[in-house]
Amino acid sequence: MALATFKGGIHPPDKKELSKAKAISPAKPPKRVVIPLAQHIGAPCTLSVSIGQEVKMGEIIGTPEGFVSAPVHASVSGKVIAIGDFPLPTGRMAPSVVIENDGKEEWTSLKDSPGYMKLSPDELKGKVKDAGIVGMGGAAFPAHVKLSPPKEKPVDVVVLNGAECEPYLTADYRLMLERPSDVVEGLRVLMKIVNVSKGVIGIESNKPDAIEAMQRAVAGDSSLKVCALEVKYPQGAEKMLIKAAVNRDVPARGLPMDVGVVVQNIGTALAVYEAARYGKPLIERVVTVTGEGIREPRNLLVKIGSLVSDLIGECGGFSSEAAKVISGGPMMGFALYSLDVPVTKGTSGILVLPEEGVVHAEDFGPCIRCGRCIDICPMGLMPSMLSVLSERGMYEEAKGYNLFDCFECGSCTYVCPSKRPIVQLVRLAKSMTKP
């Protein structure tokens, strides 16, 4: 059977073998955590603790401002020892709360709801919101916002993103293997919130055991379906996933809800289940610590706010090859200039790469118009043209080539034989002009 997919895309080596066999294990309790108050797209939170205050696990330390925002909770119990601006993995500074772990792992009181499926959609959505759940695939968009489509955009299907198309990362894969029924319960909660009777789980076919595990978990429920997807980057990009899983075209500059779809990530679905069932806020997540530059690649269950340096230490430290540390995947992640940055709700992986493969600024050449980027652009853009226009400062002209439809997946830059920093030139053009 032909696997579902989209037009374009690339096939980078998936490198998942480094960590795919490693079962998820809890990371050592961190001595201290640095929890940013802006971990999501949208308004940052207002501080709701003060220095010296004792907090328990799951206690709110940042209250959301406005609708597009999500609360932030303490991920350990202990004392607030500092409040100030600390760097995020992206390099930006954000107001953060530093908590010293007292090691007691004392939880604040959580509201257990064994009968959670009997709750109303709004009550369940409230639980998702209160748990501070955001998209855990990387974008960190507040989940409850996606679950609140306006009336004129009826939604009829929830798609779970199990593509995990970024090379190296295996966090979602391990969750699908180890906790399939909890993930499926999360999907059911999501479906109840948006009142739909159809759920699709899209998984790339390089994870046959995950497909099998999820198929077992949905067996007997005719409203749920597992969809095997072709292994191709960026299969997990929202629009590409929707095209492959339910064959709908999200309009350019549009949202999934324009075609009646809500997409959530596997990790997000699990967090939704735990929030609905146990009232558990999002204070930990699975992070794949991997790459050729790390001694023992692992999939760790990590408290939000744990420092990257601690995780690297826990995975045996750097091998001699280590040259570059990335938060996220190799295609869209951020290179870190300091290892003292925290894991946030959107951190899917910590990647340590060797020096080979790094293209230095002076090494790229002119565009030879080979057209490879045009052939593979999943958005149907002409990246070569965008890069040349941006290079010459012709930003307005670049808009005529659909500059703002680029979601910066990096496929063009991956295939470019001249090693041009196409995505970076696109980012430059975007920042120099308005949509």
Add this chain to the structure above:
Amino acid sequence: METASKEHQLIVSVSPHVKSEETTSRIMWSVTASLLPAAVMGAYFFGPRAVITLALCIITAALSEYAYQRALNRKVSVSDGSAILTGLLLGMNLPASVPFYIPIIGSFVAVVITKQLFGGLGYNVFNPALIGRAFLLISFPKLMTIWTKPEAAFLKMDAVTTATPLGILKEEGVAKLMEVFGDKINLYTQLFVGHRAGSIGETSAIALLVGAAFLLYRGYISWHIPVSFLGTSAVIAWIFGGKGALFAGDPIVHLISGGMLLGAFFMATDYVTCPSVKKGQLLFGAGCGFLTMLIRLKGGYPEGVMFAILIMNCFAPLIDRGFRTKVFGARKEARK
């Protein structure tokens, strides 16, 4: 601690952090390699003069690129293989009998005037090797149209001159062509192997097809331009190529003679000077085919591949503009 000692050495760069192994120079060297079978056949049929001509082209191309870039204090890019490929292509487009200053002048024009003066690799409007050849043909029309008989005698310096199959077809008609080659089967066989008068690297259809198959297999070229180029030429040759009646032409002779295969697979497909959008490439190839046949059947020259490709080169940017790709999800926007 190891972690701490590493920190000040971290490399920070923008995403994506992994890149494919494909490089511009690997592409250029691969295309160069794909031309070798045809070049070797040319050397076999046209002897040491052919080898010297090819060598002079390549050496001049490399040297003039090096000298130009050094003179302007630019990064020397000879090792990317693009100048060497241009030199080889030009050499393969020359008759073996030309005096030795011809390849030197041609290579200089190709690399310095056509490529470097326009901004270097990626910025030239025209195919450099073809401009080099066009310059030579216009400046030295006599020397550039003396064709020697393929002798398969490797050490023979002097040669017997003759006309190319297309020249015979143009001047004396298909009957004469049959007379020269005996029968149709023999004609096809000789053309296919390359045992005929012509430019050094254009004669052996089989060797060119081997190289082309390699490029297609590796994805260095796509089928769009060669198929539309050859397809259009074949149809026009079939309809209008016959004497007296329509639909009486012989498309096969047209496809495997002259520079048709060399042009369709190796010159029209030059990334820099052809459209980059696949649909546009179909139009580009069709235009090349149409103009080639127009010149062959109605023009003053027996062969039209070179001028056809050069003329279509002018249109490549315009074609790219007209065949802009559609953004994913564009349909709905169009309805608005």
